[in-house]
Amino acid sequence: MNIIFLGAPGAGKGTQAACVSERLGIPTISTGAIIREAIRSGTRMGEEARKYTEQGALVPDDVVIGIIRERLAEPDCRGGFILDGFPRTVPQAEALDAMGIALDAVLSLEVSDEAIVERMSGRRVCDACGASYHVKYLPSRDGVTCDKCGAALTTRRDDAPEVVQSRLRVYHETTEPLKNYYEQKGILRCVEGQEKVEDTTALTLSALGVKA
Numbered sequence: 001m002n003i004i005f006l007g008a009p010g011a012g013k014g015t016q017a018a019c020v021s022e023r024l025g026i027p028t029i030s031t032g033a034i035i036r037e038a039i040r041s042g043t044r045m046g047e048e049a050r051k052y053t054e055q056g057a058l059v060p061d062d063v064v065i066g067i068i069r070e071r072l073a074e075p076d077c078r079g080g081f082i083l084d085g086f087p088r089t090v091p092q093a094e095a096l097d098a099m100g101i102a103l104d105a106v107l108s109l110e111v112s113d114e115a116i117v118e119r120m121s122g123r124r125v126c127d128a129c130g131a132s133y134h135v136k137y138l139p140s141r142d143g144v145t146c147d148k149c150g151a152a153l154t155t156r157r158d159d160a161p162e163v164v165q166s167r168l169r170v171y172h173e174t175t176e177p178l179k180n181y182y183e184q185k186g187i188l189r190c191v192e193g194q195e196k197v198e199d200t201t202a203l204t205l206s207a208l209g210v211k212a
């Protein structure tokens, strides 16, 4: 299956994508994770992207479209994939269509702005393996290191409150119109994302027609 997760930053796309990835045995491709890795490694693309991510702005379309084009050409994507955080603009969605990618479902995780702000202030991430936790809703076993690889957990710089506000603004203005784009194609499924992680996973799998 070729699946897209849409939703505001902090709506739980990464967490749900990880569950569905494991259940269906297909990779998750997160443009945000690829960009963060490029920033960490100090590549030219990373240096360019940092200017945008630190302000909560979107990285230019041509950069992320290039990232996705290369990644989808990898052999592990042949049996299906999940896109987490791409597309985020109508031109990105059009570029995906132009690549001849047939999509099975676009899942929009619905979470209020209020809940997003609370979630992002408590989000902790593992820089080593990319796992994501929340101090209240999904704590790691000891609260400070990653359950999966033992590395120290950190707070993403773009989860700072003022950056979260601008990311939410960008989401509503630029990314939310994609719901309409995919609704018109008949593949949009809205999933309530405000409840517990496992409840949202059950709703997500059912929206995909997969047994939980």
Ligand code: AMP
Binding pocket: 009, 010, 031, 032, 033, 035, 052, 053, 054, 056, 057, 058, 059, 060, 061, 064, 084, 085, 086, 087, 088, 089, 092, 158, 167
């Ligand atoms: P995320 O981890 O998905 O929240 O992405 C973190 C940051 O990476 C975003 O705030 C953007 O600056 C950038 N980014 C990730 N995906 C995209 C995309 N599809 N288009 C533009 N910028 C992106």
